[in-house]
Amino acid sequence: MEETRLPNMPRRILPIGIQDFEDLRRKGYLYVDKTALVWKLVTEGKPYFLSRPRRFGKSLLITTLKAYFEGKKDLFDGLALGRLETEWKAYPVVHLDFNPSRYDSVASLNYFVADRLEKFEKKYGVPSKGGAIESRFQNLIEGIYEKTGRQVVVLVDEYDKPLLESMDNEGLNAELRAALKPFYGVLKSADTALRFVMLTGVTRFSKVSIFSDLNQLREIGMSETYAALCGITEKELVETFTPELEALAQKNQESFEQTLEAVRRNFNGYHFAKNSESVYNPFSLLNTFANQEIRYYWFATGTPTFLFKELERTRFEIIRFKDHIEAPESAINDYQPGDGTPIPLLYQSGYLTISGYDQETRTYRLGFPNEEVQYGFLNNLYKYLFPAANGMNDLDVWTFIKALRSGETDTFLTQLKAFFASVPYDLYFEKGEKYYQTIFYLVFTLLGQFAESEVRSAAGRADAVVKIRNLVYVFEFKLDKAGSAEEALRQIDEKGYLIPYSAGGHRLIKAGVVFDTGRRTLGDWRIQEA
Structure with a gap:
């Protein structure tokens, strides 16, 4: 039998796929x-x-x-x-x-x-x-x-x-x-x-x-004591993998801190107890260091089709993913096949994680742990919901981003109109406003991989804000039966949607857009620069 190597041996071999x-x-x-x-x-x-x-x-x-x-x-x-x-x-x-x-x-x-x-x-x-x-x-x-x-x-x-x-x-x-x-x-x-x-x-x-x-x-799945039994804490990451982080930073011509933040944003964020520290996905970390490139390694190993089917079976509203999902402990720790909620499967499978806890109501808040999970899950969900549209591919994304970077709002909306028209009208929930909300949420969230993108629907918040380079876009959308593009623009002004972005020296662009429910795509729009 091979002799056990010393723990401080000079070779640094990453244990990718080593489970023994x-x-x-x-x-x-x-x-x-x-x-x-x-x-x-x-x-x-x-x-x-x-x-x-x-x-x-x-x-x-x-x-x-x-x-x-x-x-x-x-x-x-x-x-x-x-x-x-x-x-x-x-x-x-x-x-x-x-x-x-x-x-x-x-x-x-x-x-x-x-x-x-x-x-x-x-x-x-x-x-x-x-x-x-x-x-x-x-x-x-x-x-x-x-x-x-x-x-x-x-x-x-x-x-x-x-x-x-x-x-x-x-x-x-x-x-x-x-x-x-x-x-x-x-x-x-x-x-x-x-x-x-x-x-x-x-x-x-x-x-x-x-x-x-x-x-x-x-x-012990939700034990604070054993929350880091599987997964890697940030302290463990820095103590064990600093040479790999430094090599990644050098390759990308970034500082160590910038590289650590990118790795954190993509692979950290899993909380397995209400007061536990977050842990990184070890599989994605190791593959990132081995390939010296940040990609969605964990998600690429298996598309959660069974979860998408469960979302469809339970008629789960996709738009709920935009905010924290609230649930009692019994709803995230106890899965019974045939129940009316996919939340336990989403949490236990790692697509949602604990983002907060309300002691008074004993309610957990759940959200996506990191960008790998968020963008991988939503892009594949899009492909599942709209197979004929084949998801948001790289060409779609970069076409949109190129127009937004150049300040070509009209071009962006024209491209978006064509994209919406290509989407089959076959969502599993009732047709109507939720149809547009879901596509709208998925598209703008997926654009967020390359631009700072927010999607909100609560009173006092714009429907979407996209920040890219020195530009800030504020979008307000209305169904054709509920208002006009001019009314959408007035709402941006009256509600003060631009105020949070007015002090940063950005170029501010506002767009009022109407959904054409008959043609199931964008209809009229109006654009103004603030």
């Missing part, structure tokens, strides 16, 4: 030390459940626990846990990872689980009794305990993979939940034979018995 702790440590990859929290976990509790978005380090956490319970002390040299642990007892470990397989039937689920259980039966010399997977699971745990005289550690990675995979098939999803219910229920009935249990997943499916039957299970 032993592999990471033996081959000398960079590691952000989370083992103080791991030691706290193993010494303060027994059964845990942690929910985190995909590619946030859940598998690395599980394999870190596996290495610890197998007594591989050398892997922790130089880490916090290596200093904290003194006994180093080895325990039998049953590690079930649901990631590798696909689950298109209960039979495929049973086959996968039975195959994994068979490997542990052979490893520990436990005779298989066959039968249902839950009976076999219980027999395995109790058999190992009896043979070794040591309690068993059970680590389950992505416990909900079969359920997430079948989100768009309600019948299959219900069958898989029914099959998993007694299987995970074993973790309660076999409690005396268990030393430690950890399950990870994206979503807390409340109808799976692990949450209703295993009442001693400690859920």
Whole structure:
């Protein structure tokens, strides 16, 4: 076996795609030390459940626990846990990872689980009794305990993979939940034979018995103590990756502070508890440093079509994304298939995060964590809602931005008129004002990738403000049945929409625009420079 490399070795190898702790440590990859929290976990509790978005380090956490319970002390040299642990007892470990397989039937689920259980039966010399997977699971745990005289550690990675995979098939999803219910229920009935249990997943499916039957299970998904167990804090980012940040700054001819702000804006912002510090998406960070370029790496690994379908099924108003979404804790921490809200899935999948908390009403405020999620989600949502328009592609965006940078407001509105006309009139909600509001919100928000763009609808705020270079545009839109372009211009003046921008030395342009509901695009407009 390869000798463990020293923690302070000169090579800097980024652990992109490395999910096994032993592999990471033996081959000398960079590691952000989370083992103080791991030691706290193993010494303060027994059964845990942690929910985190995909590619946030859940598998690395599980394999870190596996290495610890197998007594591989050398892997922790130089880490916090290596200093904290003194006994180093080895325990039998049953590690079930649901990631590798696909689950298109209960039979495929049973086959996968039975195959994994068979490997542990052979490893520990436990005779298989066959039968249902839950009976076999219980027999395995109790058999190992009896043979070794040591309690068993059970680590389950992505416990909900079969359920997430079948989100768009309600019948299959219900069958898989029914099959998993007694299987995970074993973790309660076999409690005396268990030393430690950890399950990870994206979503807390409340109808799976692990949450209703295993009442001693400690859920740490919204724990302030463990908020940074997966993900990277800014302190960890600077302490561990300063050379990579400096190299990125040099390539982009920016200062270190400018580069850090760009990385922060794109990948930071996840809050997993009401008073916790924010964490960065580790997958996007590592890929940014490896490629020396800021792109939307996390979002590119999977378009959340199942979430878009859930938005459609629940008739969720897209315009709600423009402000903070308010919800009680039960509405973000407990997903039940068939409920009338997609909010738990949006939060637990990482597309929304905690942005505030009202102690008096015990209500959370949710919003997009960062620009990667906001722009990636909304652009793909646009493609889902309007497949014939094929989303806001780069040509659309740069055509709009070029006109705005040049102060060519009339050209911009003409281009926007043509774009609106290309959008199919097939939104899932009732036709009318919401149709225009949704397209309007998506278009102007996506322009915000390249210009400072705000979309508001509350009284006293303009419908849209775009700030680009030394120009500030203030737009007010009206349906043709509700007012004229001249009235929209007067509203900008009467409501004082330009006042917040009048002291900055900017060139101010106001535009009153009317939606032509018959042609489903822009109609008349009037432009004035202040």
